[in-house]
Amino acid sequence: MRETVFGWPGKSPAEPGGLCHPAACHMLDVAAVAEALLARGTDPLPRRALSALLIALHDLGKIGARFRGMIELRADQGPRRHWEVTEAWLRSEVIEDLLCDRLGGSCHALRPLVGAIAGHHGRPPTAGPGDWDRMIAAAGPEAARDARAFVEICLDLWPEASLAGLESSTAARISWGLSGLAVVADWVGSNTAWFPASPAPASAETYLAQARGRVPRALAAAGLVAPEAAGGPLFDFVLRPMQAAAARIPLREGPMLAFIEDETGAGKTEAALILAQRMLTAGKARGLFFALPTMATADAMFARARQVVRRLFTAPPSLTLAHGRAGLSAEFRDVRAQGTASDDAICGDWIGDNRRRALLADVGIGTVDQALLAVLPTKFATLRGWGLSSKLLIVDEVHELNEPYLAQELAQLLRLHAMQGGSAIMLTATLPLAQRAALTRAFEEGAGRAFVEDAGADYPSLSVPGAGAERQLPQETSSKGPVAVQRLETAQQAADLIAEASGQGAACLWVRNAVDDAIGAVAALRAAGVRADLLHARYALCDRKRIEAAMLRSFGKDGQGRQGPDGRGRVLVATQVVEASLDLDFDVMVSDLAPVAALIQRAGRLWRHMDRRPVGTRPVPAPVLHVLSPDPGLVADDRWLQGTQERGAWVYPLADQWRTADELFRRGQIVAPSGLRALIEAVHGPDPVAVPPSLQRAEEDQHGQGYAAAGLGRQNVIKIDLGYREGGGGSDDREYPTRLGRPTRTLLLVRRGGVDSCQLRPWAEVDSCQLSPAEAQMLSEVSASAARLARLPLPDQTAPEIAAFTQGWPGWRRATLTVCPVDADGSICEGLRYDAELGLLV
Structure with missing residues (x-):
């Protein structure tokens, strides 16, 4: 009976008429890989052997008439795939009883593990008992004989494997890691360069030994052989x-x-x-x-x-x-x-x-x-x-x-x-x-x-x-000392302050909460004769990278372009993108009011590198965070913030912003690091100051939205205690967002030109870079609010030039990208333009 086990095909020949790798050999290949990966852990031998044994059975569903017909005759495999048949075999009464008897444990502990290894194609099996019966019947009596025989072979190959003492609840938790291990081992074991097609071996023991011999090279080639940790010094500077x-x-x-x-x-x-x-x-x-x-x-x-x-x-x-x-x-x-x-x-x-x-x-x-x-x-x-x-x-x-x-x-x-x-x-x-x-x-x-x-x-x-x-508790007072906080009432006051500071040679930053407000601020500064640069998230990626690189050269740790040729300090207007992603250093900062955590992050870009630019070298005498904000003591209604901010008034929760203004302006300074905890807890702690009555409705709405978002998060995450089969899923990444937010729409900007003047090419000019056409297209993408774009007459995606450009795209790409030709003057459609220095103008 065991001689026929290796007659079932597992992989199609690499070339027509070539050797077909037996399913049993492939399963042993994958088990050998899993053994090596398991050897790195701390599980006891019985548990490691159990995992290797079960992973050796991951493709047991390939032993069947339908799968053989697909490989040899290119016939339809039917409504159920081989990995679902694996679970059917292992949940059949004959094989399940055999496993539980030989492994000395409960079938209730075995079942979550079976679901884990069967789901090695990225999703858990979902079939039920009626489906299993139909799958087993379709596999045929020869397959039933050989599937059981292969299970017996594997039990003999891993005699130390044991279910003893394993509770079903523990098995459910183990199933998550076992499933991941099965996926990795299957991917490595399926690589024909490392595990080539083999004729039926003399014995399973002989073949497993050969597979184990191939594993070190395979893991090394895959990059899965972790080097040992080293204990030498990491840095050559005095530790802070x-x-x-x-x-x-x-x-x-x-x-x-x-x-x-x-x-x-x-x-x-x-x-x-x-x-x-x-x-x-x-x-x-x-x-x-x-x-x-x-x-x-x-x-x-x-x-x-x-x-x-x-x-x-x-x-x-x-x-x-x-x-x-x-x-x-x-x-x-x-x-x-x-x-x-x-x-x-x-x-x-x-x-x-x-x-x-x-x-x-x-x-x-x-x-x-x-x-x-x-x-x-x-x-x-x-x-x-x-x-x-x-x-x-x-x-x-x-x-x-x-x-x-x-x-x-x-x-x-x-x-x-x-x-x-x-x-x-x-x-x-x-x-x-x-x-x-x-x-x-x-x-x-x-x-x-x-x-x-x-x-x-x-x-x-x-x-x-x-x-x-x-x-x-490492205590060190910031070398720049306390940062004073001063309130500005209007955007005009902010523009005047920046113009004056720039004239004194100070490098200035104005952080705005909304892209449109940032674009407007740059226009106002330039109209007043102030050279101002702009950075936000609504650029084609190629332009954003170019601008970020230029800003780092000017305002970075080693920035040499902090002043222009006329001696005036350079000015940057930016959105939240400067809070964390760029290591920038400014002499003067203005920020729209934002929750305290955001303001602390922004203030971290003020007088940042004191070792490079100490107090005596700065054009201004002390660091000051100027905050564009209404008076928190004068709140007439829930439109309190809209007088000083336009679109930016809707970016953050109103209650958090009021509490931030109330706390900061009463303190008059940010003392870092010792004073930061009190600031954070005053706004986000369990006992915050009550907001004015006219803002209470806004706070209640904020709480309701927060409860709803948290509830959705609890609903969406995997249910760990249920195990992989019952608590996981196999949805596309796009169906379960990692973040919530207002929907956006991605535009792919293109130019007209090339050999044919009507031919479209990506906005990103990457001739000098070694990038593929697909990467050039990614560099040409820009995203904006889906609701705002929905009101505009965006280019017809069935137009001949766009249809030619997107020819060959898969359906999902057509559904997620809107191709937008940009005219020489930046026009895309009525109400929408693109400027390489200003970004997408809606």
């Missing part, structure tokens, strides 16, 4: 207080969560890397994943981390950038171009060509969205979770994830990460204490520990919460 604290704080046993809370520019990233190195050498992780709030911050972090991550390991680690536009990063393309023959960080094709696999690299840097997708019921979510489980998860700017929907996702991510044995570091300048407690609670629940309230409110602080919590 927070960095020194990271070098000495005791580490906790088991999964560990740490919070690094300090003002902007205090060196939190370097502190995180110092702590991460200690955690790596202590065996708490084998790699890192930096989760950033935006693609721009991820790109900036990639450029910084690339210089130091090599020192974390004894050999070159794999390093990747994980977000939808990673291919547009010059730094990432440079790493990819080096291949694997480099003494620096490397990125091979297998990991670099797939954004989901990016989370498998030794060091991943990307948007937090890539990590949050691990806790949404999306396709291959378990792959992301498994990839992260061996990483130290470092979430930067964690305060930006305090919005109710995002907060639910992040809490669930920390719960899952701790449950799978992972550790994490949270970096923040302005995290409210209540949110810190919520994240700690979620992590401790995932680790199976009781939550212990940590009431410490010191700031700055490096803390490891939990039983026997450790806390380091």
Whole structure:
């Protein structure tokens, strides 16, 4: 009977008439890969053997007449796929009883694990008993005989495998990691360059030995062989207080969560890397994943981390950038171009060509969205979770994830990460204490520990919460001293102040809350004779990158263009994009009123690099944050803010803005870092000052929206305790957003020209760059409010020139992009223009 097991085909021949790889051989290939990956963990041998055994059965559904007909005769496989037939076989009474009897455990513990390995194509199986019966009948009696025989073979190959003592609730939690491991092992084991087609072997034992021999080369080629952690010094400068604290704080046993809370520019990233190195050498992780709030911050972090991550390991680690536009990063393309023959960080094709696999690299840097997708019921979510489980998860700017929907996702991510044995570091300048407690609670629940309230409110602080919590309090007064806060009543006052300061040679920044308000401010300044640049999010990506690079050259840490040829200070008007993504330094700052956390972040760009530009070299005597705001003591109605801001009045919750104005203007200064905790809690703490009666309705609406968003977050995240089969899903990423917000529409800007004057080409001029046509198109995209664009007569997408440009596009791309030819004068349609220096003008 066992001789016929290897007669069932598993993979089509690479060439017509070529050798067909047996399904049983493929399953053993994948099991051998899983064994090697499991060997890195701390599970006992019976549990590791159980996982390898079950993964060896992941494609048992290929043993069947329908799958054979598809491979050999190109016949229709039918309504159910082979991976669903796998579950049918393993849930059949004969095979389930065999497994439970030989493994010494309960079928209730086995079933979640069966659903996990059957769902190795990215989604859990959903068929029921009636479907299973029909699938088994369609497979045929020969398949029934050989499916059972292969199960017996695998039980003999892994005799140590055991279900003993495994509760169904524990199995449900284990199923998430097992599913992710099955996906990775299947992807590696399916690569014909590493596991070529084989004739039927003499025995399963012989073939498994051959497969095990191929695994080291396969894992090395895939970039899945993590180098050992190195313990040498990471930096050659004198450590700042927070960095020194990271070098000495005791580490906790088991999964560990740490919070690094300090003002902007205090060196939190370097502190995180110092702590991460200690955690790596202590065996708490084998790699890192930096989760950033935006693609721009991820790109900036990639450029910084690339210089130091090599020192974390004894050999070159794999390093990747994980977000939808990673291919547009010059730094990432440079790493990819080096291949694997480099003494620096490397990125091979297998990991670099797939954004989901990016989370498998030794060091991943990307948007937090890539990590949050691990806790949404999306396709291959378990792959992301498994990839992260061996990483130290470092979430930067964690305060930006305090919005109710995002907060639910992040809490669930920390719960899952701790449950799978992972550790994490949270970096923040302005995290409210209540949110810190919520994240700690979620992590401790995932680790199976009781939550212990940590009431410490010191700031700055490096803390490891939990039983026997450790806390380091690095105290250092900011070298720039207190930042005075002064209120401006009108936009004209702001423009006059900037004009005067610029005339004195000061580099000036005006942060506006809305793009249209920023464009209007630049127009007003230029009309007054002030040379002002503009930066916001409504540019084609190529123009935004160009402007960001120019701003860094002018206002960055080593900026040399802070003054123009006439000696006047240069001026930048920007939106929130400067809060976190760019390391800029200004002498004078004006900001629209915003919640206190945003204002603290913005003030971090004021007199930032005091080591490069000390007090005596600044054109103004002291740092002052000028805030464009109405008087918080004069609130006539809920239109209180609209007199000083136009569109920006609707960006942030009104109650938060009033409380910020009330607190800041009474204090008259921001004292960093020691005074930041009190400011944050005054606005976002549990007992804030009551808003004026005319603003109470707005606050109630804000609370209602927050409860609704949090409820949607709880509804959308995976249900960890139910296990992967019942609590996961296989939806497209777009069906479950990682963030809530007003809908946007993406425009693809194009020019007319080329060989045919009617031919369209991407707006981005990339002739000198080694970019593909698809990347050039990505550089030409710009997004704006879908509601505003819906009122405009956008170009007809069936027009001949646009139809020719989009020929060959898949349906989803046509549905998500609107191609917009831009005339020589910038016109797109009535009411819509594009200017390379001003952006999209609606």
